[in-house]
Amino acid sequence: MNHGMRRSFFILVSLAATWLGVLLVVFGAEAYCRFRGLSSLQSFRFQDYPNTDIFIPSNFLPFELAPNLYRGYISTNSLGMRDKERSIKKAPGVFRIVVLGDSITMFGRYTEHLEDILTGRHGLKVEVWNCSIGGHGIADYYHNLEHRVLGYKPDMVIIGFCLNDFQLTPVIFRGVDGKPHCYRPMRLLKGNFDNWLFYHSNLYRQLLTRLEARLQERRGLYPETVGRFYLRAIQELCRKRRGEAADLFFAD
Numbered sequence: 001m002n003h004g005m006r007r008s009f010f011i012l013v014s015l016a017a018t019w020l021g022v023l024l025v026v027f028g029a030e031a032y033c034r035f036r037g038l039s040s041l042q043s044f045r046f047q048d049y050p051n052t053d054i055f056i057p058s059n060f061l062p063f064e065l066a067p068n069l070y071r072g073y074i075s076t077n078s079l080g081m082r083d084k085e086r087s088i089k090k091a092p093g094v095f096r097i098v099v100l101g102d103s104i105t106m107f108g109r110y111t112e113h114l115e116d117i118l119t120g121r122h123g124l125k126v127e128v129w130n131c132s133i134g135g136h137g138i139a140d141y142y143h144n145l146e147h148r149v150l151g152y153k154p155d156m157v158i159i160g161f162c163l164n165d166f167q168l169t170p171v172i173f174r175g176v177d178g179k180p181h182c183y184r185p186m187r188l189l190k191g192n193f194d195n196w197l198f199y200h201s202n203l204y205r206q207l208l209t210r211l212e213a214r215l216q217e218r219r220g221l222y223p224e225t226v227g228r229f230y231l232r233a234i235q236e237l238c239r240k241r242r243g244e245a246a247d248l249f250f251a252d
Contacts, residue, residue: 026203033202039209040202056080060147061140065106065133074107082106083130090153094125098149100141101160103134129154137165138230145234150241157238166227 033039054074055063067080077085090096099111115128131149133140141159149157197204216222 030201030203033206038202039205041199060143061133062136063133081129081131083111086127086129088152091125094127095156096127096129096152096154097156097158098129098131098152098154099158099160100136100144100149101132102136102162102165103132104162105130105132105160106134132160137167138227141165142230142234142237146237150237157234159234166223 054066054069054071054076056066058064065076065080065082067076067078069076074082077083079086079088097114099105105111111128111130115126118124118126118128129152131144131152133144136144138161145157194204198208
């Protein structure tokens with residue numbers, strides 16, 4: 001073996017040893033994260049949905065409710081709402097209320113009771129639409145309102161808040177294609193090519209969420225500031241559409 005061949009051989013061996021060392025470190029770190037339960041799936045909102053077949057991917061939200069569902073525990077109308085069938089065209093004299101919220105509102109019945117209570121009082125014809133989606137938060141309420149709900153021409157918007165609604169937490173869900181998808185409010189990597197890693201690797205989730213948390217802190221994106229920002233944005237959105245969405249009400 002001449003000098004050039006020996007040199008190439010040692011370079012290949014060194015590269016192989018380096019990559020082997022890197023792989024051992026990565027697998028060791030992954031094993032450590034799993035052993036310690038760091039960034040486990042249970043710590044993400046994926047586990048909030050034992051039946052993720054009711055959700056579908058969305059172009060402007062983390063996910064949406066699938067339309068025309070008929071399950072034992074939930075059914076949806078053709079607009080993808082846990083509600084009875086609704087017509088977007090508003091009948092004359094109807095006062096329309098739309099309700100945004102998370103799973104408390106989605107699986108609750110207070111929107112139905114509110115419609116029953118208000119209908120007929122003072123000669124009013126009242127519709128209370130349940131536009132809530134389990135797992136959504138304040139940012140999702142804003143985008144849902146902007147891109148869809150205001151198109152329903154509501155006269156009042158009610159938002160049912162929960163304590164974790166101001167958290168910009170990642171969401172992992174299974175799409176209709178059976179593959180995992182992830183939605184992160186601060187997307188360091190654009191596109192969905194990292195979905196597999198985000199779903200399967202504790203280490204990947206740990207590194208990414210720590211980095212995103214650092215960026216949130218540097219930008220001052222604490223829950224309180226996030227909440228205030230989106231509340232102002234929602235109020236401004238309704239103010240611009242005052243003729244169609246005159247009133248805004250927050251419920252907790």
